[in-house]
Amino acid sequence: MSRLRPVPRMLAAGWRLALPLLLCACATLAHAQSAPAGADDAAADPPDRVARLSYLAGDVALLPAGAQDWNDAVLNRPLTGGDKLSTTPGARAELELDGGALRLAGGTDLGLLDLGDHLAQVELTRGALSLSVRSLDPGESYEIDTPTVALVVDRPGTFRVDVDRDSGATTVGVLAGNATVYGENDAQRDIVAGRSYRFDDSALARVTVEDLAGGDEFDQWSADRDRRYAAATATRYVDEDVVGYQDLDQYGSWQADDEYGEVWYPAVTAADWAPYRYGHWAWIGPWGWTWVDDLPWGFAPYHYGRWVYRPRGWCWIPGPRGVRPVYAPALVAFVGGGRWSASAGIRHGAPVGWFPLGPGEIYNPWYRASHGYYARVNASNLRWRGNERAREMARIDEHYRYYRAGAVPPNARYANRQAPRGFTAVAGQHFADAQRVQRHLLPVDGRQLGVAPVLARGNGLPPTRAGNPAARGPGRPPAADFRREVVARHDPASRIAAAGHAPAGAVRAERPTNVRLLGDHRAPPSPAAAAPRATAATPRPPDMRAPAAAPSFRGEPSTPRPGELPSAHFAHRPPFEHDRAPATQPAAPRPDATPRAAPDRTLPQPPRLQRLPPAEARPRERAGGSPATLPTPPRFERPAPARETAPREFRSPPGPRLERAPSSERAAPRSESRGFAPPREAPRPMPSYRPPEPHAAPAAREHGGGNGDHPHATAAPHGRNDDHRHP
Structure with a gap:
């Protein structure tokens, strides 16, 4: 018969000392299990911002993140990482963000790869988009990934990006501001206002640079939208x-x-x-x-x-x-x-x-x-x-x-x-x-x-x-367009994967499989607390002229090639005859990026919140600073009007x-102008x-x-x- 051995005094004393610690540990574990999962895990927080579907015209389809079926896009829907949009020829759409806007022409496929607090990253596999950046907080940037290049914009400006449906070549027109284009083997190129850049390969070895000579009806519409933002007095x-x-x-x-x-x-x-x-x-x-x-x-x-x-x-x-x-x-x-x-x-x-x-x-x-x-x-x-x-x-x-x-x-x-x-x-x-x-x-x-x-x-x-x-039926956009590979400077996979928390029955975001990284680049760092916010100063819009023929880039014939819109560098070429969407309206001058208006000190002002210690992660105030002034955009000429479906x-x-x-x-x-005159009443x-x-x-x-x-x-x-x- 075995006998129980007495516990040594030193060991018993050790247990007596450890018991309170063990009880505290058990209590802590029980409290942690009772607390909501991820309640104190900032990595599980959703982003502070979204994109809003703020304009729709024509047939615009939406594929929500993780879903299998396309459905009709609706006004005011918030969009975030993993969502995809597709427009048919003649359609248009606008995505509004804080301080900027992305606009889609007809026949365009665009996916939101990442929409975090510091990076707005999209893929453009086909068609044309316009990016207008009015203001940026320190450390914020936009990235547009195409089959050949990654365009990174970290300051105010206005840009036009076109992707050829057949070759995947990317044309970037810089109407205001400047940006950087990245390619393979650490290749990069700065691009400046007033120029158009066509990139035929990811190594940036074949680049065609031309003066920006004109725009089409999509540019006019985008310019009208920019003016609307600039004129808002709210x-x-x-x-x-x-x-x-x-x-x-x-x-x-x-x-x-x-x-x-x-x-x-x-x-x-x-x-x-x-x-x-x-x-x-x-x-x-x-x-x-x-x-x-x-x-x-x-x-x-x-x-x-x-x-x-x-x-x-x-x-x-x-x-x-x-x-x-x-x-x-x-x-x-x-x-x-x-x-x-x-x-x-x-x-x-x-x-x-x-x-x-x-x-x-x-x-x-x-x-x-x-x-x-x-x-x-x-x-x-x-x-x-x-x-x-x-x-x-x-x-x-x-x-x-x-x-x-x-x-x-x-x-x-x-x-x-x-x-x-x-x-x-x-x-x-x-x-x-x-x-x-x-x-x-x-x-x-x-x-x-x-x-x-x-x-x-x-x-x-x-x-x-x-x-x-459910699915939209036979007219749904082909999913193959979004399987086309794009090159990227930052990896969006982690953000989309982290956004998949959903109950049974909800769709879950998937990691993108068509993104090829240009090196090992991660998300940009958080902005410095004292860095000023970059804003765009809006110059006077250029005058318009109406030539007898459609505008063209320097060194090119003024008559468009068959199957192309006026100013073909600004619109993708439809693959079939019935996909053409000819212009309906003459071009208008594209405005520069709109300004961030100074607070009206004659009206009652909500108080600014003071910055709290970093550990509490309070809302951050923007520090003041001189706005970034952009160069005056080139003058546009009016193309010959044509019919559009x-x-x-x-x-x-x-x-x-x-x-x-x-x-x-x-x-x-x-x-009446891009600013406003403050009313002459005493502050309240x-x-x-x-x-x-x-x-x-x-x-x-x-x-x-x-x-x-x-x-x-x-x-x-x-x-x-x-x-x-x-x-």
């Missing part, structure tokens, strides 16, 4: 890195509010309109459920800032200027579950409800978010006085502790929850199927609303197969009509934040079942209407 009240700011002038008006400073009222008259009601929810990784609005202005007010209901109606409060805005998929609070789901008794699944967050209310992401991201996405979209910063940041930190625990603070108050039409609900099945909300509204009375709990981490619904649109008609979903703001209301003045102090008083509960069945029609919308929008889908 930057008096909104940071110019807020994507979609240029739409606010046309579709609403600004008014000074005694409590919240300058606020924006949309020009809508539909009786049942409310924020986050006219559109649909789409699953877009890595954020998950994302709001996609139907109205042409419906991007900035739904992904930045806060909403509040005032006596005049719903208005939007932008975040502070001078702080880089952080994109959010939707600034709402979801409700559901518990007694409300059981009591609603709705077909098509338990109901899902939401309401817009109000002033000072903290946003809880329903995706992975570190402490630094949580602080940035809230601080950059909330407005307060400078002396309130410490208190408000402490409040954000307090909410984050509840967020990590999967709970909502017990004292959280929400002003918009019971505001008129503030609460919206649909059946869970309709939500997950990405159905249009206004067609499936559920009636919700005040008693049901009172017991509906706010969800700390969103509604938790996975997307359904119906929520991922009109793009197909697009029937947008029914939505509320828009009205012209009454003349008695305070609207942002329109500028920024009012301190005071949470609005909750509104009384709405009457029962306020939200009747919607059918998509809006009989109460009678007026039309004012100003130009050039950012809808065009027939």
